[in-house]
Amino acid sequence: MKSKAKLNITNLNWGVSFLSAVMAIAIGLLFGLVILLISNASEALSGFAAIVQGGFADGAKGIGDVLYNATPIIMTGLSVGFAFKTGLFNIGSSGQFTMGAFAAVYVGIKWTFLSGSSHWIVALLAACIAGALWGLLPGILKAVANVHEVISSIMMNYIGMYFVNMLIVSNIHDKIKNQSLPVSKTAIIPKAGLDKVFGSQNINIGILIAVLMVVIIYFLINKTTFGYELKACGYSKDASKYAGINAKRNIILSMVIAGALSGLGGGLLYLAGSGKYLQVVDILAPQGFNGISVALLGMSNPIGILFAGLFIAHITVGGVNLQLYSFAPEVIDIIIAAIIYCGAFALLFKNIIFKFSKRKEKEGEGI
Amino acid sequence: MDYVIEMNKITKTFGDFKAVDDVTLKVERGEIHALLGENGAGKSTLMSVLFGLYTPEAGEIIIDKKKVKINNPNDANDLGIGMVHQHFKLVHNFTVLESIVLGMEDTKNGFLKMDEARKKVEKLSDRYKLKIDPDAQISDITVGMQQRVEILKMLYRDNDILIFDEPTAVLTQQEIEELMKIMRELTEEGKSIVFITHKLNEIKEAADRCTVLRKGKYIGTVDVKTTSKEQMSEMMVGRKVSFIIEKSDAKNLSPVLEVKNMTITNKFTKKNVVKNVSFNVKKGEILCIAGIDGNGQSELVQGITGLMAINSGHIFLNGKDITKKSIRHKCIEGIAHIPEDRQRYGLVLDYSLKENAVLQTYYQPCFQKNGIIKFDAVRDYAKKLISQYDIRSSQDEDSIVRGMSGGNQQKLIVAREIDRNPEIVIAVQPTRGLDVGAIEYIHHQLLSQREDGKAVLLVSFDLDEVMNVSDRILVMFEGEIVGDLNPKNTTVQELGLFMSGSKRSESYEIKSKA
């Protein structure tokens, strides 16, 4: 273990991140196993196997379900992780997600004059814009008035939720079911044959869009001057000011992009054609908060977030399969939530490894 | 001999790198023992071993004739060892009193007994003339006062073995003299002091004996009285070092930077920290702003560079008014800035060396195309700086700057700023906390700027530096310029009088009244 850890640490920062994420996951799973043992020892092991097997238990359909579940949380994770890079904690992902979902559904229902594939594309763009708008406000408040983005974006979550409830009721309300009307067929994201491949109605090219976003954000953060500026602001506000970087502009832009990503996540979920409707309920969209876990587990690295999102979706599907055993669904919820939240400990493990490695190979003397 | 500390044949390695290699340090009871060496010589590592931050691979530690194992700072504290770190380890939103007491809080029924603590701190403060305001917040006080807090922290813990890691770097001449006095008083009371420094003057003045390290190895221990500065520096560097800076006379050309009637008000206290200041810096001139820390020098520089908003006044660069221009614009126009707090302003610590090398130039066409950074070009540029300016780090251009030594961090900043070929270099405390080699290097770089006909504005609290390097000295006191002196016609003592506000140049007397 020691030598292996050292090998990873010596040169690869990525290695440390990966190792700590794996450790976090291992702790989470172990923890899940303990709860399983407490609730029903006789079936604990087979139940545990169901969780670990996750989406692989059901063949192609299971994998399709994993991809479907992963798509929105990869987007919100990307949103939170991207803002983290700029030193901002975008806890408003939930509200941005909801706004994006509404915009997409609204366009999907009302703008039927759009023909063919332009419809869903416009609907997704609308989702981006609505999410961006919801990120813009906390961004401006932070940049101009130094209002902490956590406070303002939490409030934006609630404003978004109630605002969307109001908009649904006044525009696209299915009175009988108290939810949004179904979107027009042309607004559904095309499946491009993926549904045949995976044998699941859920799957569509949304996951490909999410992967594309991962690549774009990775590129943006690591390869562009814009990303360079954003990270500099995140690491050190003073140094970036010294360097002549316009921090205010970057804060606003960063929140706008983060918002657009969350909004797109909302659009991708509600236009997936999985029979999901916007509900008129006073509940914040949980995808936004799962995004925080995904971002933490993925260490804010876009590629890491992609895999973290897939992993959490995998575990979620595993949780559904766990119902085949005699565990109460409520206990299963606890187990899955516990595994997901243990994922957030990744950073803790990274710090531990980092400290360990620092001791081992601190270069030279005097700090 | 009565040794209070014996560190015998200590070896500490990091990976393949021997930071401390078979080093022996013996400190007598009641002496001030200097530990001399360049950056990377192993001084701090050796002291960190003593303070329990590192476990050595080989060697033994004997404290008060007892062999001990020190696993963490708490063990060290129990043995009466205290340390003032080079970079203070204080909590910024604590008050001075809380910072001193932190970790040693006396409680009664779960409540802090701060009154007694306050009395004790005040007593210590009076006794050693360590002036502090117990209720000030750490973030509001000067670096000098922060150090006094660190010293009081050790005294509060009744430590008998005191380690001072580069304590004078941040102090003014007067403060340094006071510190020396304090240190001597402490030793008279039987406390033993290890004094890490590379200022040979101070060693000469204060220390009894001196142990010299070079590149992790033990070079020798000498008696300070019978050893000359030149001998010690040769031991430290491994070659002869010149202390006298040779330079040609200033050419007195046209002004590059002009500051007219600048006033800056502190946002919180509403006090004018810079009061109606006017001066200019000419081509081929090193203008030095001297003064005790906290008399408006930092604000003046931040006002010029744009880091702080100015309330009134004008700034001209080569005759152009740049008062209202952005930091970026000033940078492009040719202002280079070596900031006072290099870790806070000068570097993005979590960026690699190469990323920091282009901190102000990343957007220029040579480093980017269509918004995409040309990392190959950045890498080549960083490599060039590394070889040209001799910047040392473990992974060259890929090193994370946070892990680099202070000297090399500063070298990187200096390299970056000078390499931009600026019109004027504004350097604030550029040699603070650096070893002799690095100081020599940086002075050399500033002088070569001057030789190239560039202007240099140097803010320094170090009187030796002020006297040695500058062509002209302005003294700041309480936000005003109170003296305009020629280093050739003045003395350190006279400078001290200006700095303490007890003397003013006539021209400034008249000007401020007018």
Place this chain on the structure above:
Amino acid sequence: MKTWKKIALAVLAMAMVFALAACTKDQGNQASSDSASGTYEIALITDVGTIDDKSFNQGAWEGVVAYAEENKLTYKYYKPSEKSDDAYLTSIDLAVKAGAKIIVCPGYLFEIPVYNAQDKYPDIKFIILDGYPHTGDYTPVVKENTLSIFYTEQEAGFLAGYAAVKDGYTKMGFMGGIAVPAVIRFGFGYVQGADYAAKEMGLADGSVEIKYTYVGNFDATPENMAKAASWYNEGTEVIFACGGAVGNSVMKAAETAKTKVIGVDVDQSAESETVITSSMKNLTKSVYDALTEYYGGKFRGGEILYLDSSVGGVQLPMESSKFEKFTQKDYDTIYNKIINKEIKILGDQDAKDASKLETTKAVVDLID
């Protein structure tokens, strides 16, 4: 140091989750019967909300448990991963995988999932409550393996309104959730029942006042509570809270105002002291009966049933009701009249709104 603190925190958090897990177990929310073979033949998929929601899930589940326990059959409920048609279908898949022969789907949210499932699993039977399978266009497509069950809510509402007036209440209120057909039926019945009782008692025209509104949601919100409180303030004696968690808001208001509430769907007397009776759909009995029919080889596949008073589809829980004057005998009398169709009770399609029900004794005050 810091690290240790973090680890300690993590351990603490874990301990709390253990405790939670233990609690959930101790509460005895038995999710399934013991099954040696690992298969469960009677399945229930929960609608939004938990199994103990004091409403559809719980009512239907109790029917499943009662029948299965009596007949030593295996049973289990499944909780969808989210509220979407596909997630419901996935839960049905799961139930089939675990050996379900008959699957109970409580609530109209199952309309589209069951539409798909009845084709996908022709050998499995489905019971859907308060809904019928369709593709999304509300054209019923009930296959041979599906039984769709509705309730005549107007009769349940009638009973409640009648009993309340008989018991002496004249200042009454109706707070519906959203104006969906089922809620409208409850409301219309309530108004007509009150009017009918007033007629029987020979009260003057307009002597019974009914404030009538739909709050527009099914949630417990401060706004709903404030509205109920203001009604009580204005003299309303009893409110029929007809809309899921809206009831909780109304009960809170009633507890403060020392006034009364009429519950809905299931017997809500345990919810609050203020609940005098509940306008019940007999979910438990209907599920129990449907299961009995299935195991007796008489599954009425392809049918849409409207369970009314004649088959015990609706009722008031007289045993737990807190009436002072209204007796079991009164209840039986009126119940029989309804069964025998002696009273014509209008449904949601028969009038435009509650004020157009042509009642004379009871006056409806429509509030938007």
